[in-house]
Each structure stands twice: as structure tokens, then as C-alpha cells.
Amino acid sequence: MEKQWEEMSPDEKQEELFAKWMSPKDPQGNDLKFQSPQAEKAYKERITRIKDAIQMKKLPDRVPVFIIPSFFPVYNAGFTPREALYDYDKCCIAFKKLVMDFAPDGQIGAVAPGPGKVYDILDYKLYSWPGHGVSPNASYQANEGEYMKADEYDALIDDPSNFFSNTYLPRVFGSLEGFKMLPTLTGILEIYGVAGNFIPFGLPPVQATYKALFEAGAEALKWIGAIGACNMEMNAAGFPGLWAGFTKAPFDVIGDTLRGTRGVMLDMYRQPDKLIEAMEKLTPIMIKMGVGAAKMYGQPLIFIPLHKGADGFMSDEQFKKFYWPTFRKVMMGLIAEGVIPNPAAEGKWTTRLEVMQDLPKGKTLWMMDQSDMAKAKKTLGKVGCMYGNVPSDLLTIGNPQQIKDYVKNLIDTCAKGGGYIVSNGAFFDQAKAENVKAMVDFAKKYGVYK
Amino acid sequence: MDYRVQYRYRRETKMAKDLVNTLADLKEQEAIKIVKDRLSAGEDPLKILGDARRGMEIVGQRFASSEYFIPDLVYSGEILKEVTELVKPKLTKTAESKKQGKIVFGTVAGDIHDIGKDIVVFMLDVNGFEVHDLGVDVPAQKFVEKIKETGAPIVGLSGFLTLAFDSMKQTVDAMEAAGLRDKVKVMIGGGQITEEVRKYTGADAYGKDAMAGVNLAKKWAGVK
Numbered sequence: 001m002e003k004q005w006e007e008m009s010p011d012e013k014q015e016e017l018f019a020k021w022m023s024p025k026d027p028q029g030n031d032l033k034f035q036s037p038q039a040e041k042a043y044k045e046r047i048t049r050i051k052d053a054i055q056m057k058k059l060p061d062r063v064p065v066f067i068i069p070s071f072f073p074v075y076n077a078g079f080t081p082r083e084a085l086y087d088y089d090k091c092c093i094a095f096k097k098l099v100m101d102f103a104p105d106g107q108i109g110a111v112a113p114g115p116g117k118v119y120d121i122l123d124y125k126l127y128s129w130p131g132h133g134v135s136p137n138a139s140y141q142a143n144e145g146e147y148m149k150a151d152e153y154d155a156l157i158d159d160p161s162n163f164f165s166n167t168y169l170p171r172v173f174g175s176l177e178g179f180k181m182l183p184t185l186t187g188i189l190e191i192y193g194v195a196g197n198f199i200p201f202g203l204p205p206v207q208a209t210y211k212a213l214f215e216a217g218a219e220a221l222k223w224i225g226a227i228g229a230c231n232m233e234m235n236a237a238g239f240p241g242l243w244a245g246f247t248k249a250p251f252d253v254i255g256d257t258l259r260g261t262r263g264v265m266l267d268m269y270r271q272p273d274k275l276i277e278a279m280e281k282l283t284p285i286m287i288k289m290g291v292g293a294a295k296m297y298g299q300p301l302i303f304i305p306l307h308k309g310a311d312g313f314m315s316d317e318q319f320k321k322f323y324w325p326t327f328r329k330v331m332m333g334l335i336a337e338g339v340i341p342n343p344a345a346e347g348k349w350t351t352r353l354e355v356m357q358d359l360p361k362g363k364t365l366w367m368m369d370q371s372d373m374a375k376a377k378k379t380l381g382k383v384g385c386m387y388g389n390v391p392s393d394l395l396t397i398g399n400p401q402q403i404k405d406y407v408k409n410l411i412d413t414c415a416k417g418g419g420y421i422v423s424n425g426a427f428f429d430q431a432k433a434e435n436v437k438a439m440v441d442f443a444k445k446y447g448v449y450k
Numbered sequence: 451m452d453y454r455v456q457y458r459y460r461r462e463t464k465m466a467k468d469l470v471n472t473l474a475d476l477k478e479q480e481a482i483k484i485v486k487d488r489l490s491a492g493e494d495p496l497k498i499l500g501d502a503r504r505g506m507e508i509v510g511q512r513f514a515s516s517e518y519f520i521p522d523l524v525y526s527g528e529i530l531k532e533v534t535e536l537v538k539p540k541l542t543k544t545a546e547s548k549k550q551g552k553i554v555f556g557t558v559a560g561d562i563h564d565i566g567k568d569i570v571v572f573m574l575d576v577n578g579f580e581v582h583d584l585g586v587d588v589p590a591q592k593f594v595e596k597i598k599e600t601g602a603p604i605v606g607l608s609g610f611l612t613l614a615f616d617s618m619k620q621t622v623d624a625m626e627a628a629g630l631r632d633k634v635k636v637m638i639g640g641g642q643i644t645e646e647v648r649k650y651t652g653a654d655a656y657g658k659d660a661m662a663g664v665n666l667a668k669k670w671a672g673v674k
Contacts, residue, residue: 138560265521315519392642396612397650430612
């Protein structure tokens with residue numbers, strides 16, 4: 001009899017998630033119908049190649065190659081970002097065109113632009129999006145702010161869910177104002193706790209909030225119908241989607257969208273203990289978020305965008321005290337469940353590499369932007385597979401020969417012994433198509449292991 | 451020197467040094483207490499601000515030598531803000547005007563990222579430059595107008611996204627079209643900015659961090 005999930009070791013769980021990724025299902029739960037036997041073969045070869053690179057047990061047939069874009073596919077298809085957010089068909093056309101034009105080993109699906117109409121309905125304030133706060137031709141961008149105040153750590157630590165529903169969400173979504181009046185659900189105890197705690201749901205602002213939620217939910221469902229079908233088509237054409245979902249390093253949860261950059265930096269001096277306590281509290285929540293998505297979609301890779309721990313954003317001492325401990329705990333929590341953390345080290349992380357190599361081998365996948373790759377290969381690269389480092393400026397304003405030279409040097413520096421995947425280093429919008437093509441084609445040719 | 455005057459002189463010199471050092475060492479509570487004590491002792495508020503500025507210069511030097519990082523800059527800025535707020539009501543004459551020169555600064559069109567820009571603007575300000583910060587998503591024409599209005603000889607363009615490459619180029623082109631290009635030095639900066647991008651945009655230089663921006667400005671303004 002097959003082993004139950006609970007009885008498996010972390011290695012067996014990882015193998016199980018790879019096996020599920022290798023045999024994708026359609027929404028009805030049946031085996032996905034590939035476009036052709038060749039497409040099915042290509043799909044499985046690509047996953048095998050990625051798996052070998054990540055596990056670092058044996059060499060893949062060649063160095064895999066990814067394209068990890070922001071709005072590049074949209075520009076590449078001749079659409080504006082605004083169109084990609086509001087016309088789901090156009091969004092799908094753009095992302096399908098990307099894999100057809102360039103044939104990378106991995107793709108990230110068409111989910112990134114997201115549904116503009118949902119943000120409209122919810123009156124989303126945390127981001128400006130194309131045609132709403134930024135030009136229709138620009139990508140979405142975050143609005144920094146102290147969405148959690150300096151004196152609200154205790155509220156977050158005591159009850160994170162309640163803090164999110166009653167305090168944080170009404171601040172970042174104008175249409176969720178009514179949530180401020182919600183009862184604490186843990187107060188619904190015994191028969192006496194019922195009526196009183198349901199009174200808020202009768203109040204007009206709360207009902208208006210629920211109306212907005214229903215509308216947003218309906219629209220989000222419409223969106224995933226279109227985008228999910230598109231992602232499945234890309235799978236069926238032989239291109240595996242990389243990520244089952246995402247989670248975050250606890251420091252970034254607080255520093256990006258709760259306290260903001262300035263807020264979290266001041267907290268490191270003024271209330272370091274509260275900051276650390278809150279990060280500890282968020283750690284199991286971030287683990288569950290990643291593990292839940294990986295199990296739901298039957299795929300091992302969970303994306304983790306890294307921000308405020310980059311070189312310059314804090315000292316090495318601060319990194320070791322504030323950033324690394326809970327970030328590592330989140331990764332170890334994912335690894336224990338067979339999940340492969342895929343942190344994206346945006347910017348430079350050269351001074352952090354030695355600290356970050358304190359991880360089990362063959363269990364992580366790193367997107368590298370501008371870190372020193374020779375040093376990375378000798379440190380973090382000993383335990384984790386890395387991809388990236390092809391720079392945005394070269395892709396945007398360089399030429400194919402420059403790209404080939406750069407990729408050649410990267411493969412020479414990083415690919416020896418496996419554990420490297422060619423890719424752009426940062427999520428990019430603008431780029432010359434011929435440069436992206438040169439990156440992929442050259443990697444496939446030059447990256448063959450002999 | 452009269453004994454009491456001498457005592458007071460010594461005490462003030464010591465406290466001045468204390469404020470410079472406590473601020474440079476980011477000791478928030480101590481710095482605030484010293485400022486309060488000196489104000490209640492009736493000291494010239496301009497002298498206090500001068501000491502605070504000297505403390506900030508040390509912060510800048512430590513940042514340049516990688517002893518300090520962005521959180522230290524942010525925190526020092528916060529302490530300086532508190533000091534300024536304490537001192538301001540006591541100011542009878544206005545502080546000396548910035549003498550290092552004028553700079554027009556902003557994040558270019560289509561881009562609303564401001565963390566990097568704010569840090570450079572802050573560092574330029576504490577280094578004595580008069581910075582005209584136009585904010586984010588600034589159209590090329592707005593830069594041109596501000597350069598004309600202020601006569602600033604230095605311009606800083608910030609951007610985080612790849613789309614900023616084109617906006618920077620368009621902004622430099624707009625200066626050219628307005629006949630301003632040979633009157634200003636243009637620096638660019640941001641997460642993905644390199645020498646390649648500098649060439650593409652036609653800017654004069656790029657800075658890899660805030661201190662590089664300050665050093666460029668000092669060089670261009672002829673500051674020793």
C-alpha cells in the first residue's frame with residue numbers, strides 16, 4: 001500500500017510533489033491531455049532537467065533556462081499593461097506567445113498582471129496599477145505607507161487574523177471599511193454569544209462591504225477561469241508552470257506592506273523585541289501558506305520574493321539578528337513538508353551569501369539578481385540551485401552578442417557540477433525580443449553537459 | 451576670562467561635542483535630552499542646529515565607509531527631524547542659506563518608487579545642497595520648467611523600473627530641446643541603473659548609492 005503523506009520523510013514528500021508535478025491534472029481531476037506526444041515528452045524532460053538541477057544529485061542533460069518576466073510578455077505581444085489587467089483574453093494571448101516565441105524550460109503562468117476590475121471594486125490602496133495612479137503603459141507599483149502603526153505590534157501578535165480583518169484590510173481596501181465593525185469571531189461562544197456578535201452583520205457599512213466582497217469574488221472567479229485555462233494550455237503545450245504559490249520572509253511581511261520600509265527600519269532601533277516577536281508569530285503562518293499551496297496544486301516550488309534583507313538595506317549584524325532567523329525557519333518549515341523554497345534575492349545579496357548557505361543541500365532554488373555569482377557559486381551555490389543574473393539593462397538596451405557573452409560567462413562560472421539555471425535576474429518589463437531569444441537559444445546550445 | 455564665562459564656555463563646548471557624537475552614534479534619547487538642556491540654558495538655536503548638522507556629516511561618512519547602512523540613515527534622519535522640531539520655535543533669525551548649490555531631483559515619468567530617491571535627497575540636503583524635490587512620476591517637461599525656474603546646474607533622475615530607462619532618456623532629450631543641456635550636469639540612479647544605461651540615456655554620470663550621488667554633486671558644484 002502507498003505511504004500516507006504523514007508517514008513520508010521530507011525527501012519522500014519532495015519526490016511525491018515532483019511526481020505530481022510531472023503528471024498534471026485538469027480541473028476535473030483527470031490526467032491533463034497534452035497537445036501532442038511530443039509536448040508531453042518535452043514537459044517531462046523539462047521537469048526532469050529542473051529537478052536534476054535543484055536536487056544536485058546528478059547532472060541534468062543541459063543547463064535549464066527560464067524567463068521570469070514582469071510585464072515583458074504584455075509589451076512583447078503589443079498590448080499595454082492596462083489591457084492585460086482588464087482584458088483577460090489579451091493577457092492569456094501575451095503569456096502564451098511568450099512560451100511559443102522563446103520556448104523556455106519553465107514559465108510562471110499568466111497570473112502576474114492580476115484582475116484590474118477586482119482592485120477597482122475593492123478600492124485597493126496598497127498599489128497603483130496601470131491607468132489607476134500610474135500610466136496605462138506602466139506596470140503596477142506599491143505605495144509605501146505605515147499601514148500598521150508603530151504601536152500596533154501587540155494587536156498583531158495577539159491575534160494576527162483579527163488584526164488583518166479588522167484593522168489592516170480596511171486600511172488597504174477602501175471598500176472593506178465595514179470590516180472595522182466586525183466582531184471577534186472567537187467571542188461567538190455558547191448561546192449567549194450568538195445574537196450580540198451577529199448584530200454587526202446587520203449594519204449597512206458591513207453589508208456594503210460584503211456586497212463588494214461578493215462582486216470582487218465573482219470577478220476573481222471569472223479571472224481565474226480565463227487565466228487557469230491559459231496556464232493549462234501552456235502546460236499542455238509542454239511548458240511546466242514553476243510556482244504553486246508564494247510566501248514571504250517574515251521581515252518582509254512587516255517591512256513591505258505592514259510597517260513599510262521606514263517603519264520597520266525605525267522599529268529595529270526603537271522596538272527590536274516587538275519586531276522579533278511579531279516575526280516569530282508570523283513564521284508558522286508563512287510556512288502554512290507555502291505548504292498549503294504546494295499541496296493544493298501538487299507542485300513543489302514556492303516563490304519567496306526577498307526585499308529588505310539585501311546588501312545595504314541593513315548591516316550584516318542586523319541581517320543575522322532580524323532577517324535571517326525567521327526567514328530560515330520558514331524555509332526549513334517548507335523543506336520539512338517536501339516543498340522547495342524559491343527565494344528571489346532581488347538586488348545584491350553578496351554579503352549575505354555566507355550566512356545563507358546554512359541550509360540542507362538540494363532543497364532550495366534561488367533567483368539571483370545582481371549578487372556576485374562567482375562568490376555565490378562557492379557559498380550558497382554549494383547547497384542550493386541558483387538561476388538568474390542576466391541583467392535587465394543588457395536585456396533592454398544591449399544586443400544579442402552582449403547577451404551571449406554574458407550567458408557564456410555565467411555558464412562557465414556557475415554551471416560546473418550542476419545547480420545552475422540560466423535566467424534573467426530581475427522581473428523585467430522592457431526588453432528587446434531578440435535579446436531574450438539570444439539568452440534562451442544560447443543557453444540551450446552552450447549549456448549542454450558533455 | 452571670567453571664571454563663570456570660562457566654565458560656561460567649557461560646558462557648551464563639551465555639550466556641542468556631545469550632541470555631535472550622540473547624533474552620529476544614533477543615541478536618540480541622549481541627543482534629544484542634550485538639545486532640550488541646551489535650549490533651556492538659553493543657547494543660540496542656530497549653534498545647536500549646526501552641531502546637529504556636523505553629527506549628520508559623520509553619519510554620512512560612516513555610510514560612505516560601509517559602517518552604516520540605510521536603516522542608520524533613516525534613523526538619523528528621524529532624530530534630526532525631532533531635533534529640528536524642538537529648535538524651530540526658538541529660532542529668531544532664519545538659518546544660513548544652503549551654500550553648496552541647487553539641485554533639481556525627481557523620479558522620472560511612469561515610475562513612483564521613492565525610497566532610493568528620498569535617501570539621496572536627504573543626503574544631499576544634510577551635505578548642504580538646496581534640493582528641489584519634484585516627487586515621483588515626474589514628466590520631462592516639469593524637470594525642464596524647474597531647471598529654468600531655479601537655475602539649478604545639477605539634475606538628479608531616479609528610477610527603479612526598466613521603463614525608467616526611456617523616461618530618463620526622454621527627460622535628458624527634453625533638456626536638450628529646451629537648450630538647457632550644456633547648462634546642467636545630469637546624474638541618474640536606481641536599482642537597475644548601470645554605465646550601459648547611463649550611455650543610453652545621455653546622462654553625465656550614474657551613482658550606485660546615495661554617497662556616490664553626493665560625491666558627484668560635490669564634484670560638479672566645485673565643493674572641496
